[in-house]
Amino acid sequence: MAIGYTAGNLGLHAARRERRNLVLQLLLRYEAWLDARENAKALYRLDDRELADIGLSRADVAGLNVASWQDHLPTTFSR
Structure with a gap:
């Protein structure tokens, strides 16, 4: 009888761990998106002169934004 309970508890623990990992991954992706957004706003x-001083153009800034959201797509939809 104790073996049945142990197996059930292990399965439940693994499901909780996977759920926690998923939530953590979502939070980390959201934080990365917020950082990228703030950096893009600053750029x-x-x-144009200040961008040229750091070796960037307006097109480079727009390209950074395109790359940032596409990096978070599932592999079937990403570049």
Whole structure:
């Protein structure tokens, strides 16, 4: 009888762990998205001369935004 309970508890524990990992992954992706968004906003606030000083153009900034959201797509939809 104790063996049945132990096997059931192990299965439940593994499901909880997977759920926690999924939530953690979602939170980390959200945090990365917020960081990328804040960085893009800071770059868009710079004028063309300031962007040239750091070796970027407006097209480079727009390209960074395209790459950032596509990196979070599932592998079947990503580049």
